[in-house]
Amino acid sequence: MTASNSARRYALVPNKENDTIAARVVIKDPQTITSQKQIYKLGFFTPPNTTNRYLGIFFSFSLETVIWVANRDTPLTDSSGSVTLSRHGNLVVLDGTTNQTVWSTNLTTSPTNPVVQILDTGNLVLREEASGDTLWESFSQPLDVQVQGMRLTQNVNTGKQVLLTAWKNATDPEKGSFTMGLDVISGTKQLYIWNEGRPRWRSGPWNNLLFLGIKKLFYNYLDGFNQVTNDSAGNFFFTPPQQNDRHIISTVNYSGSLNRKAWNGMEWDVVMACPENECDVYGTCGAFGSCNALESPICSCLRGFEPANEDEWRRGNWTNGCRRKSQLQCGDDGFERLRNMKVPDFAKPLPFMVQDECRTTCLGNCSCIAYAYYDNIGCMFWSDILIDTQDFGSVGVDLYIRLSASEFENKAQDTSNFEAGHMFTTDSTAIVLKNESKKVNIGELPKFTFKMLATATNQFHEDNLLGRGGFGPVYKGVLANEKEIAVKRLSAESGQGMQEFMNEVIVISKLQHRNLVKLLGGCVENEERILIYEYMPNKSLDACLFDATNPTKKLLDWNMRYNIIKGIGRGIFVTQKSQILGWQEYSVAMKNMAILQESWGHKYGMEGRFSEKSDVFSFGVLMLEIIKGKKNTHYLNDEWSLSLIGFAWKMWNEGKCLSFVEECIADRETEEEMVRWIQIGLLCVQEYPKDRPSIEIVLSMLSRDIVELPLPKQPVFAENGSTPGPGSTDQNELTLSVLDGR
Incomplete structure (x- = not known):
């Protein structure tokens, strides 16, 4: 027919x-x-x-x-x-x-x-x-737009891809020159924009939370950029997550740009554009070159390399890149650390390694020319070529470049001291006395002198006191270059000796992450043991969440609390997957606002093991606190004499969850979502640790990757408002206490 x-x-x-x-x-x-x-x-x-x-x-x-x-x-x-x-x-x-x-x-x-x-x-x-x-x-069969729920894929067995394809021009939807998609075969999981098959832009490696080559995501990942997962058939999926009723799209246009847009009710706001500048264009500075958009010229050769063609380089033609000055000798080589980088293309990951193993493994392989380490990826190694490297300045990944021993002959041997002076000030007070620095090795962290910190805090004056924790007071300080810091001075009464202090230094330095308050350095002089953190000006989340008079409380609508809970969950996931044992204390940075949640402090002991299910219990308590707007330890329901957990259980059981939610955010339109999150919180605080979901399962529940939720079992709670420890009823789990954030 x-x-x-x-x-x-x-x-x-x-x-x-x-x-x-x-x-x-x-x-x-x-x-x-x-x-x-x-x-x-x-x-x-x-x-x-x-x-x-x-x-x-x-x-x-x-x-x-x-x-x-x-x-x-x-x-x-x-x-x-x-x-x-x-x-x-x-x-x-x-x-x-x-x-x-x-x-x-x-x-x-x-x-x-x-x-x-x-x-x-x-x-x-x-x-x-x-x-x-x-x-x-x-x-x-997508075209140039990816909406929430749409998958871009690649099969690792066949190489087959589902790609976005740009229009030919603004008026013609015929297939254009530019495509965008996921590549997992060449090493790490990355997004690319290709121009007729040649790379135009790449996202950098995916670490289960963000793409490491998109600078903006280090500050803004809570907005939920994407998810990369795989199935049993070898298909990897790049899928933007659902954002409730928010409409977010990604488009690759006919000029080769990826634009991420959000609907504001009247028009589309461009919230991210890639490439953002000339340095984001793939391979701008050629092989072994590094790009910095804030420098002029933007291209420079990596240390130990020189322009392959001096005349072209001087004229601003960097396509031929750089060449090595001194050939590697294999056994006698060293490594130069480059801070805050977009790592080069063609990384080969080894995910089950810890950071200390990266250097040893690379040094033992003569074809390895660089390495890096990052959360949820592990070690990354490079051979043959370093291409599309960029200096991000303040965020990114530390990249270690292999150089001949001759390149280090005129360089200071104590790189930590050199970096401390470079990072903060050239003033003499920033230089640690060599006899002091040799006494205690705090790894690669910059070292500060006691004199420098005393000056920064006005001799640790009470006016600069930010708070007191279990291990000592924390002061605000201002360095000579006007950089604000938080100075944690461990007290002798804390019971934390040199070994405990060193454990803290090692753990937190290895947990450097964009969503953790950054450890900037340390000081060990005589009996003083001091840690220096970045200063966060707007205090902790509890200041606006639990204080009705705080002017920032009005910012904490349901959408903000929704993002805060997810962000803290992701922070716990990163911490657990770091596979580092010891004491840890961290704060999770919130999206677009300098509000911190100084999380519960845990001392992990008992045969060197820590309990992931204890973190889940604490996270469940925190979820309920954020939804209710009340502290668990200070809450007592007058009518039923119930703790916060007890009241949540009662209201959920009776189908009255909206009565549990803080009045200022209780809304029939979001009631279904709130009920779901209260149920997830109750699943986290079940009596037996074996009944609690892992943090990975919790995140899947929150993102609705797991739609159907199991029914929680009744938590243990007392009528006087006290709650059990997170592992108090299981002999196989570590007993911990839920502590207030300071």
């Missing part, structure tokens, strides 16, 4: 408020179908400055935002087009003028009873109605 005969035998059916195309239904230009919640439409449209017509999917609230085009390579020249199901069960676009099929889903088998539906995800699905089996979907 010809296309024209097929079209004529189908009746034209009104389709208002309809989201499906069934057999014998024709959607004729300019008719549309709309998803159930009125988010997306399927219909015909015309791009700017042309009369061509295309079948596309677009937002119902932003008709000019087209996320998918069917006949991108075969435009209709007038408004005679229609879309329907052919007798073979294919979705087809018909040209009413020529009676020809201009586009088809091209199924290889004919379904018995096909139906097409536009979903609220933006996915157009062709399925077998009886079985519900999906036969074809638009998400498998």
